[in-house]
Every structure is written in C-alpha cells, then in structure tokens.
Amino acid sequence: MLNHVLNPKNREALYDDIRQNCNVSLDKGIYIELNLNYTDISHLKTLCEDYILKTLKSYYVMDFKKNNFLVKYRDKILHLPNRAPSGAFYPKVENVKEYNRIQSFVNDILNKNNLVNQFKSFDLTTVRVVDGQTTDLDSRVSSTTRLHSDAWAGHDGDAILTIGLLGDKNTSTEFNKIIGNISPLFYETQPDYVKGLQTFKKYEHISNLKFDNATIFDHTCLHRTLKTNGGLRVSIDIGITLKSSDGVSKTKKYGRVMKKIKIKDILKIGKETIVEATETLKECRVRFKDDKYDKIPITYIHDTIKIG
Ligand SMILES: [Fe+2]
Numbered sequence: 240m241l242n243h244v245l246n247p248k249n250r251e252a253l254y255d256d257i258r259q260n261c262n263v264s265l266d267k268g269i270y271i272e273l274n275l276n277y278t279d280i281s282h283l284k285t286l287c288e289d290y291i292l293k294t295l296k297s298y299y300v301m302d303f304k305k306n307n308f309l310v311k312y313r314d315k316i317l318h319l320p321n322r323a324p325s326g327a328f329y330p331k332v333e334n335v336k337e338y339n340r341i342q343s344f345v346n347d348i349l350n351k352n353n354l355v356n357q358f359k360s361f362d363l364t365t366v367r368v369v370d371g372q373t374t375d376l377d378s379r380v381s382s383t384t385r386l387h388s389d390a391w392a393g394h395d396g397d398a399i400l401t402i403g404l405l406g407d408k409n410t411s412t413e414f415n416k417i418i419g420n421i422s423p424l425f426y427e428t429q430p431d432y433v434k435g436l437q438t439f440k441k442y443e444h445i446s447n448l449k450f451d452n453a454t455i456f457d458h459t460c461l462h463r464t465l466k467t468n469g470g471l472r473v474s475i476d477i478g479i480t481l482k483s484s485d486g487v488s489k490t491k492k493y494g495r496v497m498k499k500i501k502i503k504d505i506l507k508i509g510k511e512t513i514v515e516a517t518e519t520l521k522e523c524r525v526r527f528k529d530d531k532y533d534k535i536p537i538t539y540i541h542d543t544i545k546i547g
Pocket of ligand 1: 383389462
C-alpha cells in the first residue's frame with residue numbers, strides 16, 4: 240500500500256474544501272466542527288423528539304408527554320425493539336413518517352451549510368439514543384464504548400458527520416487522533432473492535448462531542464461512547480464520502496455490506512420520495528429476541544427500508 244495512505248496526517252487535506260467553503264468553528268485536521276443555525280437545531284431537536292415519542296406511543300399504546308421524556312420514560316425507551324445496543328434507533332412502519340421528516344430536514348441543513356456540495360455521497364441519517372448507564376452489553380468486543388474507527392464496522396466512506404441534540408451531555412463521545420503510522424489493515428472491516436486496536440500504536444485526545452454543532456470526524460479519528468452513569472443522549476450521525484476522495488479502500492470482504500444510495504436519491508427524500516419501512520416494531524422484536532449482540536452489527540439502517 241502506498242506510504243501516504245499509512246500516515247493519517249495525509250488525510251487532513253481531504254477536508255480543505257470544507258475549510259474553504261463552510262462555517263468551520265474548530266479544525267483539528269481529521270476532526271472538524273461547524274457552527275449551525277440555532278433555529279435549525281431547535282427544529283431538528285423537535286423532529287427527533289417527535290420520532291421517539293411516536294415510537295413509544297405506537298409500541299406501548301399509551302400516551303407520553305414531551306416534557307422531560309428522556310428521563311421519565313428512560314426504561315420504556317431502552318426496551319423499544321427498534322433500538323440496538325449501540326443506541327441506533329431505526330425507522331419501522333409506525334415511526335417512518337417522522338423519520339422522513341428528519342431526513343428531509345437534515346438534507347436542508349446540509350444544503351444550507353454548503354456541505355452537500357462537498358460530498359460525493361452520504362448515507363441515510365442514523366438517530367441514536369445512547370444510554371449513559373454501563374451495562375453488560377458494554378463489555379462486548381464491538382461495543383461502541385470501545386475505542387474504534389467506523390471503518391472497522393464496515394463503513395467505506397471517509398468520515399461521519401454527527402450532531403449532539405438532546406438529553407444528557409455527559410453521555411458523550413470521545414474523539415482521538417492517531418500519532419504515527421497505521422497498519423495497512425487499518426481501513427479493513429475488523430472481526431471486532433479489540434482486533435482493530437492492533438492496527439495502530441499511539442493516539443491523542445482531540446475533543447468530546449459538543450451539542451448543537453456538526454462534527455465531521457474522519458475514519459482515522461478513533462472514538463468511543465463515554466458513559467458516566469448519566470442519562471440518555473440523542474444524536475444523529477451520517478456516513479459521508481467526500482468529493483475529494485473515493486472513501487477508504489478495503490481489500491477484504493468481511494461482515495456487513497452497506498448498500499449505497501445515490502446522493503441525488505437521498506436528497507429527494509421527504510420532497511419527491513419517501514423512505515418506507517418493511518417491518519413493524521413487533522416484527523422487529525421477534526427478529527432480534529434471541530440476538531446477543533456479540534458481533535459487529537450486521538444489520539444496518541438500509542436493511543429494513545426502501546425508498547418509494
Ligand atoms: Fe463509531
């Protein structure tokens with residue numbers, strides 16, 4: 240493999256277009272924060288609240304009030320079948336209308352902030368509801384509380400864009416950059432996150448997740464969920480491939496294959512097309528009832544949806 244790929248510092252230049260054309264508030268090379276408009280962030284928060292509340296109402300068939308709902312209904316939220324241990328909170332038949340509103344508005348935000356122009360493609364939005372309490376599931380070899388690169392989880396783009404939105408800010412994410420070179424195996428999908436730790440030597444802390452900003456972190460940015468026995472935190476994340484790149488290349492096929500949707504089709508969602516869910520919350524519960532979540536997740540947001 241070419242030597243320049245093995246030095247993560249050389250990936251910093253991929254973000255030059257974003258530096259020049261977008262509202263960057265913090266630049267740490269392979270980690271960039273961007274300011275977002277207050278009104279847009281407030282609206283995105285409301286859409287995420289509506290998405291979670293609609294899921295609760297549909298699954299438990301009772302009324303839920305918005306005020307303080309992440310604290311009041313913590314246990315009920317954690318028992319919803321569309322939520323994976325990583326916190327990923329998937330659209331199902333019952334809540335897909337609210338999901339479409341989120342995707343449509345995320346598209347608007349990316350457009351307004353001149354980000355769409357910097358991307359070759361981007362994925363559907365993953366809404367995450369992360370539990371701040373440590374559980375047995377956090378000792379899994381592919382728990383998001385372990386240091387990892389999303390390339391190890393199967394991503395073949397360049398980076399993830401995330402926005403912290405609701406709940407407990409202490410349930411955070413820690414971001415780190417690698418010092419020195421990486422192994423040629425670094426960008427491969429790994430059997431688990433512990434194995435991935437063998438593909439680099441040293442790292443250094445950059446920042447923790449800031450709410451209300453867009454944070455773009457490269458696949459060489461090692462990160463983990465921080466739990467301090469706090470409350471739930473809601474954030475969104477989106478896999479992106481930059482215009483200046485074709486994404487990280489993989490030589491091996493391992494684990495999940497991520498379906499690609501063209502950028503022009505993602506941008507139509509909520510305007511000309513809609514995302515449809517192919518299973519209900521109950522069907523999802525039955526499908527996962529014996530899953531011990533002891534592998535790198537093979538299910539993915541695209542698996543149970545189609546764009547109609
Ligand atoms: Fe991750």
